[in-house]
Amino acid sequence: MSRVLVLTPSYVPHKVISWERAVIMYFSGKVDVLDSYDEELRSPSTVLKMPAVVKLKWHPAGVKRSVKFSRVNVFTRDDYRCQYCGSPKRMSELNYDHVVPRHVGGRTIWENIVACCYPCNSRKKNRTPEQAGMKLLRKPYVPKTLPFATPRFDPKEIPTVWADYVRAFFKDEAAA
Numbered sequence: 001m002s003r004v005l006v007l008t009p010s011y012v013p014h015k016v017i018s019w020e021r022a023v024i025m026y027f028s029g030k031v032d033v034l035d036s037y038d039e040e041l042r043s044p045s046t047v048l049k050m051p052a053v054v055k056l057k058w059h060p061a062g063v064k065r066s067v068k069f070s071r072v073n074v075f076t077r078d079d080y081r082c083q084y085c086g087s088p089k090r091m092s093e094l095n096y097d098h099v100v101p102r103h104v105g106g107r108t109i110w111e112n113i114v115a116c117c118y119p120c121n122s123r124k125k126n127r128t129p130e131q132a133g134m135k136l137l138r139k140p141y142v143p144k145t146l147p148f149a150t151p152r153f154d155p156k157e158i159p160t161v162w163a164d165y166v167r168a169f170f171k172d173e174a175a176a
Contacts, residue, residue, distance in 0.1 A: 005162045007055045022051040052161040067143050077143045078115035084134050101126045110142040
């Protein structure tokens with residue numbers, strides 16, 4: 001499956017989508033194709049190179065009324081840091097943790113979920129932080145908004161054609 005990098009009109013990485021979604025957005029007039037893969041997409045009347053990088057023609061819609069609960073939004077709220085040891089991590093190095101474990105009634109809600117690295121998650125196990133002798137850096141909360149989050153990239157995993165568009169993010173990932 002080929003992935004397509006979506007940039008804002010200001011050329012800031014926004015998200016990664018499937019090539020099928022990118023083609024639909026292109027024919028709907030929502031994006032311009034900036035770079036393509038070598039593969040061709042063919043229909044009876046059209047031949048198109050498979051898009052690799054597209055740029056939105058308009059900025060994404062404004063702030064929503066509430067922030068949707070999701071794994072990525074929990075990591076964004078917690079600044080991609082383990083809430084037990086405080087170390088910054090890549091998304092692939094994080095899991096989310098139920099502060100009050102589910103087996104004792106803890107729910108999967110903003111106020112009970114924190115970003116947690118795998119070593120701390122293993123250490124905490126199915127216990128509360130107090131029972132595990134661990135301390136939360138910050139109590140989990142429902143965010144009113146999230147900062148504009150650009151996708152995080154591992155330089156080893158991005159397609160070569162994206163390199164010029166995400167070069168600034170390599171420094172961030174090397175520090176993480």
